[in-house]
Amino acid sequence: MLGTLTRYLRLMGYDTLSANALSPGNPREDTVLLSIAASDERILLTRDAELARRGGERAVYLATEDPTEQVRRLAGMGLIVPSLRFDRCSLCNTPLRPAKKREIEGAAYAPEDRQGFSFYWCPLCRRLYWDGSHTRRIRRQFGDAVSEIRTD
């Protein structure tokens, strides 16, 4: 339910697990989530008010469906600093590392003109990332979205 927020949090560098990674329809899923939050010292973000209540101090209830509002809420609570870092894979949460030459050359989707780009690699997805049109687009969307809370 919080897929876009999950992606945003990872792009901001926050270690973020998604409940989507658990098998669906698990009758004990809520209990599993609460137990993971407690053992990993994670904060459980949920749109389920009852689950948030059960999570107590370790859970945050997000009433809004709007990912932008969700980011604002978390920032307003002092839980995150809304600044994009692009240092974590937005798909799998693994920290990125600088890409090796052969990894860049092996990626058919890499730009042909690599001048001025920085390349990063997700060792789990084996996926190449770089600072280019894609990150510029995210920066622009995100900047528009969170500009209101960056009043400093």
Ligand SMILES: [Zn+2]
């Ligand atoms: Zn990955």
